[in-house]
Amino acid sequence: MAYTNEKLHVVFGDGTLGLQGPNFHYLFSYERGGLESLVVNDREWLYRTPIPTFWRATTDNDHGSGFSVKSAQWFAADQFTTCQQVSVTVDGQQLPELPVAPVNNRYSNQEFADEVALTFTFATNTVPSTPVTMTYTVKPSGQITINAHYTGHTDLPELPTFGVRFTMPTTATGFDYTGLSGETYPDRLAGGVPGTYHVDGMPVTPYLVPQECGMHMQTKQVTVHRNTTQNNADQVAKPMALTFTQVDQPFAFSCLPYTAIELESATHLEELPLARRTVLGIFGAVRGVGGIDSWGTDVEAQYHIPADKDIDLSFTIDVPEN
Amino acid sequence: MQAALNWLDDPEVFRVNQLPAHSDHHFYQTTTELKQQQSSLVQSLNGTWRFNFAKTPAKRPIDFYQPDFDATDFDTIQVPGHIELAGYGQINYINTLYPWDGQIYRRPPYTLNSDSLVDGLFSDADDNTVGSYLKDFDLPDSFQNKRTIIQFQGVEEALYVWLNGHFVGYAEDSFTPSEFDLTPYLQAGTNHLAVRVYNRSTAAFIEDQDMFRFSGIFRDVNLLALPAAHVDDLDIRPVVTNNYQSGVLNVSAKLSGDATDSATIKLTVTDANGQTLATQTQAGQENVTFDTLHFDQVALWSPKQPTLYHLTIETLAADGQLLEIVPYEFGFRSVELRDDKVIYVNNERLVINGVNRHEWNAKTGRAITMADMQADIQTMLDNNINADRTCHYPDQLPWYTLCDEAGIYLMAENNLESHGSWQKMGAIEPSYNVPGDNPHWLAAVIDRARSNYEWFKNHVSIIFWSLGNESYAGEDIAKMQEFYKEHDDSRLVHYEGVVHTPELKDRISDVESRMYEKPDQIAAYLDDHPAKPFLNCEYMHDMGNSLGGMSSYNDLIDRYPMYQGGFIWDFIDQALWVHDSITDQDVLRYGGDFDDRHSDYEFSGDGLMFADRTPKPAMQEVKYYYGLH
Numbered sequence: 001m002a003y004t005n006e007k008l009h010v011v012f013g014d015g016t017l018g019l020q021g022p023n024f025h026y027l028f029s030y031e032r033g034g035l036e037s038l039v040v041n042d043r044e045w046l047y048r049t050p051i052p053t054f055w056r057a058t059t060d061n062d063h064g065s066g067f068s069v070k071s072a073q074w075f076a077a078d079q080f081t082t083c084q085q086v087s088v089t090v091d092g093q094q095l096p097e098l099p100v101a102p103v104n105n106r107y108s109n110q111e112f113a114d115e116v117a118l119t120f121t122f123a124t125n126t127v128p129s130t131p132v133t134m135t136y137t138v139k140p141s142g143q144i145t146i147n148a149h150y151t152g153h154t155d156l157p158e159l160p161t162f163g164v165r166f167t168m169p170t171t172a173t174g175f176d177y178t179g180l181s182g183e184t185y186p187d188r189l190a191g192g193v194p195g196t197y198h199v200d201g202m203p204v205t206p207y208l209v210p211q212e213c214g215m216h217m218q219t220k221q222v223t224v225h226r227n228t229t230q231n232n233a234d235q236v237a238k239p240m241a242l243t244f245t246q247v248d249q250p251f252a253f254s255c256l257p258y259t260a261i262e263l264e265s266a267t268h269l270e271e272l273p274l275a276r277r278t279v280l281g282i283f284g285a286v287r288g289v290g291g292i293d294s295w296g297t298d299v300e301a302q303y304h305i306p307a308d309k310d311i312d313l314s315f316t317i318d319v320p321e322n
Numbered sequence: 323m324q325a326a327l328n329w330l331d332d333p334e335v336f337r338v339n340q341l342p343a344h345s346d347h348h349f350y351q352t353t354t355e356l357k358q359q360q361s362s363l364v365q366s367l368n369g370t371w372r373f374n375f376a377k378t379p380a381k382r383p384i385d386f387y388q389p390d391f392d393a394t395d396f397d398t399i400q401v402p403g404h405i406e407l408a409g410y411g412q413i414n415y416i417n418t419l420y421p422w423d424g425q426i427y428r429r430p431p432y433t434l435n436s437d438s439l440v441d442g443l444f445s446d447a448d449d450n451t452v453g454s455y456l457k458d459f460d461l462p463d464s465f466q467n468k469r470t471i472i473q474f475q476g477v478e479e480a481l482y483v484w485l486n487g488h489f490v491g492y493a494e495d496s497f498t499p500s501e502f503d504l505t506p507y508l509q510a511g512t513n514h515l516a517v518r519v520y521n522r523s524t525a526a527f528i529e530d531q532d533m534f535r536f537s538g539i540f541r542d543v544n545l546l547a548l549p550a551a552h553v554d555d556l557d558i559r560p561v562v563t564n565n566y567q568s569g570v571l572n573v574s575a576k577l578s579g580d581a582t583d584s585a586t587i588k589l590t591v592t593d594a595n596g597q598t599l600a601t602q603t604q605a606g607q608e609n610v611t612f613d614t615l616h617f618d619q620v621a622l623w624s625p626k627q628p629t630l631y632h633l634t635i636e637t638l639a640a641d642g643q644l645l646e647i648v649p650y651e652f653g654f655r656s657v658e659l660r661d662d663k664v665i666y667v668n669n670e671r672l673v674i675n676g677v678n679r680h681e682w683n684a685k686t687g688r689a690i691t692m693a694d695m696q697a698d699i700q701t702m703l704d705n706n707i708n709a710d711r712t713c714h715y716p717d718q719l720p721w722y723t724l725c726d727e728a729g730i731y732l733m734a735e736n737n738l739e740s741h742g743s744w745q746k747m748g749a750i751e752p753s754y755n756v757p758g759d760n761p762h763w764l765a766a767v768i769d770r771a772r773s774n775y776e777w778f779k780n781h782v783s784i785i786f787w788s789l790g791n792e793s794y795a796g797e798d799i800a801k802m803q804e805f806y807k808e809h810d811d812s813r814l815v816h817y818e819g820v821v822h823t824p825e826l827k828d829r830i831s832d833v834e835s836r837m838y839e840k841p842d843q844i845a846a847y848l849d850d851h852p853a854k855p856f857l858n859c860e861y862m863h864d865m866g867n868s869l870g871g872m873s874s875y876n877d878l879i880d881r882y883p884m885y886q887g888g889f890i891w892d893f894i895d896q897a898l899w900v901h902d903s904i905t906d907q908d909v910l911r912y913g914g915d916f917d918d919r920h921s922d923y924e925f926s927g928d929g930l931m932f933a934d935r936t937p938k939p940a941m942q943e944v945k946y947y948y949g950l951h
Binding site for chain 1: 909
């Protein structure tokens with residue numbers, strides 16, 4: 001299909017919504033609760049749908065202060081939070097109901113739009129539960145703006161983190177970012193030098209016991225590089241890249257081969273599974289690591305993430321040129 | 323004299339026939355040797371020794387030191403090294419509790435109203451492994467007709483020495499050199515040296531450092547040949563005068579040897595460029611005191627500009643022949659605790675940007691190399707670290723010289739830690755604390771203070787003596803401070819544990835030292851008529867992914883002149899390389915990974931560097947904040 005009208009091609013499927021442009025093809029799954037497929041230049045960037053993330057692998061200081069025990073609900077929320085509701089908005093008009101059969105029988109393969117937005121509403125697996133929304137707004141260029149919103153609740157424990165987790169099908173060869181040098185946290189970033197940095201691979205900081213690591217605060221942009229896919233018909237390695245850019249505020253990110261819960265489960269580095277995915281976390285709130293002691297003293301108060309305040313996170317995913 | 327096994331059980335027996343502690347100077351026979359830093363008067367005994375491991379004292383080969391002992395079934399072991407890392411004996415990491423907790427019931431002798439020793443407390447104990455070492459050596463020609471000394475620079479935890487079947491001596495204090503005179507027992511041809519090392523003695527109660535627990539000969543062993551007139555001890559006392567412009571130098575030496583009284587002793591002082599500033603000769607005698615030397619202009623030693631001066635002591639025979647030449651690098655710097663209760667070094671307020679440093683190598687444990695030490699110095703310099711606390715024992719001899727040269731302040735700590743005797747699951751419970759006020763434990767701890775002082779007294783980098791770590795406080799520790807105050811007015815004395823016994827604060831520690839104190843509590847102390855300047859002997863516990871919140875400590879530096887900084891805990895993770903058969907990789911392992919119980923697991927991973935000496939990500943934060951002051 002020739003995309004000469006500079007509009008998004010919208011495919012109203014029965015389980016998915018397809019959005020297409022000259023070199024991209026996105027699938028949003030109503031069942032999976034999010035963006036199931038992000039294909040750019042015929043190559044897939046997603047292993048599973050992006051989800052809101054709340055947990056960080058317990059640091060030694062978290063362990064010592066009992067933070068992980070106090071905030072353990074967020075461990076479950078990170079693993080088991082489910083999508084409750086999906087809404088679709090086309091050119092500013094929210095559709096009254098999900099456009100699946102028979103509602104979508106009125107569409108054709110020639111549906112176009114200037115902007116399509118999907119909002120997925122999650123209910124955290126906490127007691128009480130609180131809503132988290134993820135909204136994807138897609139432009140004809142293929143640019144996706146993601147807004148994640150956490151709804152504050154006074155009866156919940158402090159959060160370990162809040163962000164969006166992308167799992168990519170194969171390992172990254174490296175990443176480039178514009179932000180601070182080194183691994184930084186809200187209470188440990190004064191030594192970070194602003195600049196643009198390249199990191200080879202996805203280094204897991206070799207703390208004796210695997211734990212939260214690899215965070216990069218105050219990031220304007222990060223580009224992840226991969227060169228392999230899982231597609232049996234596309235087995236020739238060649239470079240590809242995807243770029244995540246701040247909207248209003250810098251974000252924090254980590255790019256690791258493991259989820260927080262995988263890190264959490266290992267007592268030594270060698271117990272971690274073989275690296276085979278890329279786990280990119282884009283974070284709107286990061287808790288400090290603390291440092292006064294490792295047996296009880298909490299992180300300084302200004303570096304906590306209170307549960308009763310809303311948190312917003314916005315960033316874009318930009319499709320590179322052909 | 324015969325060796326007695328029950329010395330292991332007696333806190334009042336800790337050195338038998340040991341030579342007195344003395345300064346750490348090198349000595350050479352010729353100026354050529356000095357230039358090449360290769361003394362013909364030193365012969366290393368490092369290398370392969372024959373070895374037998376016994377799980378208990380009862381199983382040791384009793385007569386192994388006899389010249390006719392058949393040692394054909396002995397193994398071999400590398401010296402220096404830890405017995406456990408050679409594959410004998412279980413590796414164990416434990417923090418505060420004594421390593422025998424829950425395995426053997428023990429209390430320190432003379433505590434809990436007991437007035438006697440406990441038979442077999444260590445000498446007949448199931449947990450006291452024994453290493454029996456044998457080494458044959460031939461003396462080189464350069465040793466002929468000279469007194470021969472053997473120097474063990476570090477042995478954990480108690481050693482007995484025999485030569486050619488004769489008992490030579492006994493020593494405790496694992497981290498301090500032990501020297502014995504072998505001269506009476508030498509024979510022509512091959513000499514048979516036998517060394518028995520016990521994992522535990524009563525010293526274990528005061529060597530309860532938070533670290534992997536090892537045993538064995540883990541530092542260098544040397545034979546030393548003493549010339550006919552030899553400088554046993556050198557005392558260099560540079561004093562800064564005249565508004566930090568000038569210097570006064572007092573040098574004295576203790577000599578020994580048959581030719582002492584007929585010798586001439588020549589002192590030469592040169593500056594960093596090799597320009598001679600002063601020379602002086604004195605007649606040889608047991609105690610030589612040179613006339614005071616005055617220098618109108620001196621360049622002071624500081625971390626920013628670690629200027630060193632150089633001196634040599636030449637010992638000349640009656641016929642003018644050079645018997646020995648001793649070099650030493652020294653520096654001028656002043657340490658003052660003024661009426662404003664602020665510590666000044668060279669008239670500038672002291673700000674300690676420090677670290678606590680255990681000696682560590684992930685392959686060889688505490689048996690570290692010169693390359694390891696040099697790498698550590700470079701890491702400190704690269705990251706604006708200006709001070710090191712030698713936690714919690716004296717380090718290898720070269721470390722102090724490296725710190726002089728690099729400009730790293732030292733807090734030189736004694737080998738003393740007894741937290742297992744008073745700190746129980748985080749609670750303070752000193753019912754059987756040692757040394758406490760206990761007269762039976764006093765001599766041992768004073769000896770440790772004396773050794774630390776005598777070996778390192780000439781190092782300009784040392785600005786604090788530290789009495790030890792986490793040993794509570796009582797009369798014995800007060801008397802350690804008295805020892806330092808009697809011997810040294812050029813440095814301050816530090817001890818943290820007196821926070822638990824404030825009634826002794828007038829007698830222990832020149833500084834208010836705390837560990838892991840919160841910034842607001844430090845401010846509260848400094849806002850409330852503080853009696854002493856404040857420093858953190860340990861802070862910013864860098865376990866795993868940590869070191870957040872350093873700005874709150876940095877702010878205190880600007881707010882309070884009496885806040886003098888601190889030493890981060892700590893410099894390098896303690897973990898060990900092990901080959902993992904599952905992944906077929908070399909991996910770093912920690913406490914509990916050797917089936918060792920009780921253990922404190924990963925609690926030894928608190929370094930600014932990983933155990934393989936690569937910096938943790940937090941290092942850039944240290945470099946930033948330590949670069950501000």
